[in-house]
Amino acid sequence: xxxxxxxxxxxxxxxxxFQIKDKYxxxxxxLPFLALVFLFSYLPLYGWIYALYDYxxxxxLANTDFVGLQWFTAMVSxxxxxxxxxxxxxxxxxxxxxGIVTSILPVIxxxxxxxxxxxxxxxxxxxxxxxxxxxxxxxxxxxxxxLFSVDNGFLNHLLMSLGWIRSPTNILADDDHVWLAMTLxxxxxxxxxxxxxxxxxxxxxxxxxxEAARVDGANRFRQIWHVTVPGIxxxxxxxxxxxxxxxxxxxxxxxxxxxxxxxxxxxxxxxxYVYNIGMGNSNFGFAxxxxxxxxxxxxxxxxxxxxxxxxxxGKGII
Amino acid sequence: xxxxxKWAFLVVPVCLMMIFTAACNSGGAGxxxxxxxxxxxxxxSTSDNGVITDWSKQPEMTLxxxxxxxxxxxxxxxxxxxxxxxxxxxxxxxVAPNLSGGAQMIATQMASGDLGDLVVGLGGKDYQNAIxxxxxxxxxxxxxxxxxxxxxxxxxxxxxxxxxxxxxxGTAIYGIGHNVGTGEGPSEGADxxxxxxxxxxxxxxxxxxxxxxxxxxxxxxxxMQEMDPKSDSGKKTYGMSLWSDWDGDWSTLAKVTAQFYxxxxxxxxxxxxxxxxxxxxxxxQGFLDDNSYYMQGLEFYFKANQMGLLDPDSLTQKFGDxxxxxxxGQVLFSQFPWVSNAYNTPAHTxxxxxxxxxxxxxxxxxxxxxxxxxxxWIWSIGSHTKDPxxxxxxxxxxxxxxxxxxxxxxxxxxAWDIGKDxxxxxxxFGKKATANGDTPxxxxxxxGTxxxxxxxxxxxxxxxxxxxxxxxEPYDYNLWKxxxxxxxxxxxxxxxxxxxxxxxxELFVKNNQIAVTKPFFNGQPAAQEPSDIKLKHSQVGKVxxxxxxxxxxxxxxxxxxxxxxxxxxKAKGLGYDDVVNWEVQQTKNTVFKMYK
Numbered sequence: 085x086x087x088x089x090x091x092x093x094x095x096x097x098x099x100x101x102f103q104i105k106d107k108y109x110x111x112x113x114x115l116p117f118l119a120l121v122f123l124f125s126y127l128p129l130y131g132w133i134y135a136l137y138d139y140x141x142x143x144x145l146a147n148t149d150f151v152g153l154q155w156f157t158a159m160v161s162x163x164x165x166x167x168x169x170x171x172x173x174x175x176x177x178x179x180x181x182x183g184i185v186t187s188i189l190p191v192i193x194x195x196x197x198x199x200x201x202x203x204x205x206x207x208x209x210x211x212x213x214x215x216x217x218x219x220x221x222x223x224x225x226x227x228x229x230x231l232f233s234v235d236n237g238f239l240n241h242l243l244m245s246l247g248w249i250r251s252p253t254n255i256l257a258d259d260d261h262v263w264l265a266m267t268l269x270x271x272x273x274x275x276x277x278x279x280x281x282x283x284x285x286x287x288x289x290x291x292x293x294x295e296a297a298r299v300d301g302a303n304r305f306r307q308i309w310h311v312t313v314p315g316i317x318x319x320x321x322x323x324x325x326x327x328x329x330x331x332x333x334x335x336x337x338x339x340x341x342x343x344x345x346x347x348x349x350x351x352x353x354x355x356x357y358v359y360n361i362g363m364g365n366s367n368f369g370f371a372x373x374x375x376x377x378x379x380x381x382x383x384x385x386x387x388x389x390x391x392x393x394x395x396x397x398g399k400g401i402i
Numbered sequence: 403x404x405x406x407x408k409w410a411f412l413v414v415p416v417c418l419m420m421i422f423t424a425a426c427n428s429g430g431a432g433x434x435x436x437x438x439x440x441x442x443x444x445x446x447s448t449s450d451n452g453v454i455t456d457w458s459k460q461p462e463m464t465l466x467x468x469x470x471x472x473x474x475x476x477x478x479x480x481x482x483x484x485x486x487x488x489x490x491x492x493x494x495x496x497v498a499p500n501l502s503g504g505a506q507m508i509a510t511q512m513a514s515g516d517l518g519d520l521v522v523g524l525g526g527k528d529y530q531n532a533i534x535x536x537x538x539x540x541x542x543x544x545x546x547x548x549x550x551x552x553x554x555x556x557x558x559x560x561x562x563x564x565x566x567x568x569x570x571x572g573t574a575i576y577g578i579g580h581n582v583g584t585g586e587g588p589s590e591g592a593d594x595x596x597x598x599x600x601x602x603x604x605x606x607x608x609x610x611x612x613x614x615x616x617x618x619x620x621x622x623x624x625x626m627q628e629m630d631p632k633s634d635s636g637k638k639t640y641g642m643s644l645w646s647d648w649d650g651d652w653s654t655l656a657k658v659t660a661q662f663y664x665x666x667x668x669x670x671x672x673x674x675x676x677x678x679x680x681x682x683x684x685x686x687q688g689f690l691d692d693n694s695y696y697m698q699g700l701e702f703y704f705k706a707n708q709m710g711l712l713d714p715d716s717l718t719q720k721f722g723d724x725x726x727x728x729x730x731g732q733v734l735f736s737q738f739p740w741v742s743n744a745y746n747t748p749a750h751t752x753x754x755x756x757x758x759x760x761x762x763x764x765x766x767x768x769x770x771x772x773x774x775x776x777x778x779w780i781w782s783i784g785s786h787t788k789d790p791x792x793x794x795x796x797x798x799x800x801x802x803x804x805x806x807x808x809x810x811x812x813x814x815x816x817a818w819d820i821g822k823d824x825x826x827x828x829x830x831f832g833k834k835a836t837a838n839g840d841t842p843x844x845x846x847x848x849x850g851t852x853x854x855x856x857x858x859x860x861x862x863x864x865x866x867x868x869x870x871x872x873x874x875e876p877y878d879y880n881l882w883k884x885x886x887x888x889x890x891x892x893x894x895x896x897x898x899x900x901x902x903x904x905x906x907x908e909l910f911v912k913n914n915q916i917a918v919t920k921p922f923f924n925g926q927p928a929a930q931e932p933s934d935i936k937l938k939h940s941q942v943g944k945v946x947x948x949x950x951x952x953x954x955x956x957x958x959x960x961x962x963x964x965x966x967x968x969x970x971x972k973a974k975g976l977g978y979d980d981v982v983n984w985e986v987q988q989t990k991n992t993v994f995k996m997y998k
Contacts, residue, residue, distance in 0.1 A: 138933040140527070141508075141509035141510070141512035141513045142512035142513060142515070142531040142532055142534075142535045142537065144535065154934070158934070162975065163975060164971075164976050165941075168941070229718065229719075233718065233719070234714040235638070235713065235714065235715045236637060254714050254717070256718045257955070344646065344717050344718055345717060345947060345948045346717060346951060346955070348948045360940075363505075363506050364506070365505070365939075365940035365943075366505055366506075366509055366936075367936060
């Protein structure tokens with residue numbers, strides 16, 4: 085493998101005769117991945133056609149009524165409907181923004197963790213914080229229900245027996261601070277996992293830089309500030325830009341399991357809305373139309389973030 | 403060597419491409435679902451040479467059952483599995499959308515173009531679309547029904563005919579409706595579907611105060627809560643405990659209030675659940691009408707919450723949690739007998755504790771009448787099945803007196819038998835098993851426990867309150883003379899003495915507190931919701947559901963009224979009136995015509 089690779093590299097520089105041949109080899113090597121991109125990213129775009137039909141499962145598209153842009157106009161058809169879309173977008177943007185604000189936490193956590201000298205303690209902490217990532221949201225909810233339910237929840241039980249509160253409160257059915265609560269659940273679940281990438285980035289920083297800094301008399305905090313932080317900023321920015329592109333898709337599961345009538349007003353993000361209206365009630369055309377709008381907004385956000393990155397750091401990722 | 407490696411470079415991507423395209427192809431073919439007509443023709447050979455009568459000699463077969471009503475997925479277990487294995491040499495592999503995605507899974511299965519061998523409970527729009535795209539087998543093809551449908555033709559001829567007119571264009575038969583029956587009066591068994599039920603022991607201790615209106619339950623429940631503040635495990639008791647995981651377009655438990663007054667959602671024929679329709683007359687209410695029974699229901703639970711009677715976990719818990727609370731004695735009021743029955747274990751009833759029906763004076767309970775045309779949860783057969791004759795023979799058996807009886811209470815000789823007087827009676831084992839579902843079953847009957855051997859198909863064939871021609875008694879063992887006259891538990895005994903009747907049904911009938919639906923049939927399938935109405939319906943439903951719960955848990959009357967106003971405003975803005983008008987129009991064109 086390595087032999088053929090070096091040969092490839094050599095020949096591309098030297099002989100023009102081999103150039104065409106190697107091009108094909110390289111292309112073939114990339115082909116499976118191109119095929120994957122095509123299959124999973126471009127082929128599904130064909131499904132957008134469903135936004136123009138009154139699709140019903142089981143009936144082929146050829147026998148389905150063509151409805152034109154009906155589903156698109158339905159999104160903004162009247163005052164109340166527009167208010168609904170606005171509410172859903174507001175929730176989406178609020179929760180995503182909080183998500184981006186808290187995306188700095190794994191960086192801080194990773195730095196602090198690498199500074200811990202006791203490797204046993206370090207490993208325990210890392211395991212415990214990474215673990216929640218592997219728990220499904222459904223289980224997280226049943227865990228939350230055990231903790232916070234009114235009737236027999238741990239927290240209410242504790243506070244009541246300590247005499248701090250008179251009557252139990254139903255935290256899960258509370259419409260206040262939903263955005264914050266959802267963000268905190270997200271942070272709890274993703275902190276350790278998110279830190280892994282940064283820990284890897286930190287261990288990739290040349291140790292000579294630290295030695296040089298120490299020789300220059302930098303203390304530990306200075307070393308972090310002048311060596312570690314600049315070392316992982318590029319990683320952070322790449323992830324940040326990707327997360328901005330995903331600004332509008334903040335997923336479904338978490339909000340789906342935590343949603344109830346009380347907090348629906350603030351928890352219903354775009355994906356959950358599409359699920360509730362589109363999938364749950366088989367309005368597939370409408371669901372597709374909303375998803376198309378979503379993709380367009382995502383594309384716009386990605387280029388905006390990339391432009392911003394170019395402006396600030398002088399280079400983008402696209 | 404290098405040549406070989408280069409060759410490998412070529413082969414690997416090609417292989418990968420092939421794998422992907424192959425995977426893609428099979429997926430694609432499934433999606434279009436139009437290649438259905440070819441495979442059903444080649445199945446004819448099995449039944450050409452005479453009718454097969456003994457299916458147990460045929461090779462074993464596993465039927466894939468797509469069952470929109472099942473609450474169990476996987477292979478049928480226990481005594482029912484043994485029963486049908488012996489008779490038909492079949493196993494049932496049950497696919498249950500209820501357990502994984504609901505409507506979405508039905509949509510996915512529909513899009514795949516194959517609904518399996520036996521299709522249970524599919525109705526309405528999905529059923530019509532499945533027929534249209536060739537996924538459902540026509541029973542008249544190759545004379546199948548004449549060869550293997552003798553019981554269907556004998557005991558449910560009108561239902562077959564109804565399906566032919568509604569869905570088969572007057573020639574084909576694509577299935578048969580559920581709960582087929584003829585006769586007057588309510589079709590339920592000993593218990594009705596709805597209560598209300600109260601803790602009988604506590605109600606008795608209070609001196610059985612009179613209950614005139616729904617609201618009269620509240621002060622009584624308050625006193626009961628004070629009398630019995632702790633459950634068996636020492637938890638706080640509540641008047642009522644609700645759950646939200648069954649909610650569709652409204653809060654299910656608040657809607658049940660309408661059923662106490664003889665109204666039900668929709669009209670029982672057309673799709674649509676934004677209107678409440680009277681069971682036995684041409685009257686309807688919109689859900690959001692000012693004094694609709696739904697609004698009364700919301701107000702009832704709101705008041706209960708104000709009095710500290712409503713379980714504060716009602717919104718966030720699931721049905722299973724509530725069922726456990728009932729078992730533990732944490733709840734004192736139940737909307738349904740089949741929910742509160744969890745408390746009436748022998749351990750509780752022997753101490754005199756148990757739930758029993760305590761209706762209010764204004765009540766007129768909603769009851770389903772017998773429907774000779776069959777209900778909307780249709781039994782049908784997938785067009786891709788390899789052995790349509792055997793599947794039809796199995797359905798035919800399910801609709802035979804023997805099949806109904808044995809599906810209901812197990813094979814003769816195990817839980818029941820014919821007594822010396824020629825009448826059916828539960829055996830000692832049967833008494834144990836029906837009182838406690840965890841009773842183990844002898845190995846020769848399939849093993850396991852009674853509960854997990856019960857048929858997981860979960861759909862009715864013939865109405866079980868009808869008389870079994872083979873025994874002269876109803877199919878439902880709760881209605882057998884031997885069961886009714888058997889020594890009742892102390893709670894039932896006390897209730898019977900106080901009420902002067904033996905069953906809940908008798909009590910409602912005696913006091914004329916019952917509204918029985920009439921079967922409707924006009925030879926046409928029910929109307930289908932146009933797509934714009936459907937979208938509005940979903941959006942309106944979401945708003946109603948959300949605000950209903952907020953209203954029940956409102957802090958005070960002012961907030962309740964304010965939320966109600968907001969709900970009205972928002973629902974109407976999203977097209978509530980359009981949806982209701984469309985539904986009323988359909989009902990007026992069909993069901994209400996019966997009363998003119």
